[in-house]
Amino acid sequence: MSTALESKRIFLANAVENEKEDVKKSIYNVDNFNLWYGNDQALYDVKLAIPENRVTAIIGPSGCGKSTFIKSLNRMVELVPSVNMSGSISYAGQDIFSPDYKVEQLRTDVGMVFQHPNPFPKSIYDNIAYGPKIHGIRKKKVLDEIVENSLKGAALWDEVKDRLQENAFGLSGGQQQRLCIARCLAIEPDVILMDEPTSALDPIATAKVEELVQSLKEDYSIVIVTHNMQQAARISDKTAFFLNGEVIEFENTDKLFSNPEDRRTEDYITGRFG
Numbered sequence: 392m393s394t395a396l397e398s399k400r401i402f403l404a405n406a407v408e409n410e411k412e413d414v415k416k417s418i419y420n421v422d423n424f425n426l427w428y429g430n431d432q433a434l435y436d437v438k439l440a441i442p443e444n445r446v447t448a449i450i451g452p453s454g455c456g457k458s459t460f461i462k463s464l465n466r467m468v469e470l471v472p473s474v475n476m477s478g479s480i481s482y483a484g485q486d487i488f489s490p491d492y493k494v495e496q497l498r499t500d501v502g503m504v505f506q507h508p509n510p511f512p513k514s515i516y517d518n519i520a521y522g523p524k525i526h527g528i529r530k531k532k533v534l535d536e537i538v539e540n541s542l543k544g545a546a547l548w549d550e551v552k553d554r555l556q557e558n559a560f561g562l563s564g565g566q567q568q569r570l571c572i573a574r575c576l577a578i579e580p581d582v583i584l585m586d587e588p589t590s591a592l593d594p595i596a597t598a599k600v601e602e603l604v605q606s607l608k609e610d611y612s613i614v615i616v617t618h619n620m621q622q623a624a625r626i627s628d629k630t631a632f633f634l635n636g637e638v639i640e641f642e643n644t645d646k647l648f649s650n651p652e653d654r655r656t657e658d659y660i661t662g663r664f665g
């Protein structure tokens with residue numbers, strides 16, 4: 392076989408292998424997903440494969456559908472009565488909108504952290520133990536372990552271990568956000584959705600959450616909506632750029648920020664609009 396033919400064969404074989412890897416490692420597959428609030432369409436033909444154990448960032452200007460998209464991944468968007476959807480979102484190989492799909496399971500597998508920290512008006516300990524208790528865990532020793540491991544997982548244990556019975560509202564904003572992440576970890580999710588989790592935090596608290604996100608991806612798949620492009624570039628592996636409800640580009644983060652394919656992505660990341 393000629394050298395050129397041989398290289399082409401190897402190239403094609405690698406491409407097939409890479410494609411298989413991509414399919415195998417996607418935790419979510421979103422296909423031709425459309426969403427309307429009443430008559431207003433907010434998402435258009437969204438197609439994305441969200442990789443497992445990676446950080447996927449969703450960026451784009453205000454109103455482009457980032458929050459709508461992330462809330463579709465755990466079906467929270469259905470809480471808005473006027474919502475209609477078409478297309479499919481499969482999670483771990485199952486269509487989450489199929490009539491026999493159990494949304495309760497999705498809520499256990501997929502945790503969510505919001506823009507503003509929202510601890511319960513309870514002690515630090517009870518904030519974490521709440522979810523496991525709802526899932527029927529009663530033994531104090533087991534709950535103690537979950538609380539400790541979750542707080543360690545969220546890099547908060549050392550700061551709060553001597554004040555677990557104090558009210559969570561006494562924590563700083565950044566600590567409260569890490570508490571919310573710990574609360575998420577306590578129900579042992581596979582995926583953590585984060586909707587602008589650092590936008591209400593100062594730079595030091597933001598840096599801690601970013602560091603935490605990086606360490607969590609070893610065990611969790613993370614999808615993070617962010618307005619902050621530097622943040623997306625720092626912490627994510629893949630980035631999706633949304634504009635007017637469409638995915639304009641979905642790429643490895645390095646590539647999207649250094650060599651975007653689409654002119655609109657380039658205009659956005661270089662600050663020409665947004």
Ligand SMILES: Nc1ncnc2c1ncn2[C@@H]1O[C@H](COP(=O)(O)OP(=O)(O)OP(=O)(O)O)[C@@H](O)[C@H]1O
Pocket residue numbers: 428433451452453454455456457458459460471
């Ligand atoms: N509950 C709702 N009812 C009606 N329309 C809504 C609702 N929530 C969002 N929308 C509309 O859907 C579109 C997308 O909004 P969405 O909040 O998803 O955008 P976003 O990119 O997250 O914006 P931002 O960055 O400002 O948070 C907007 O036009 C918005 O007005």
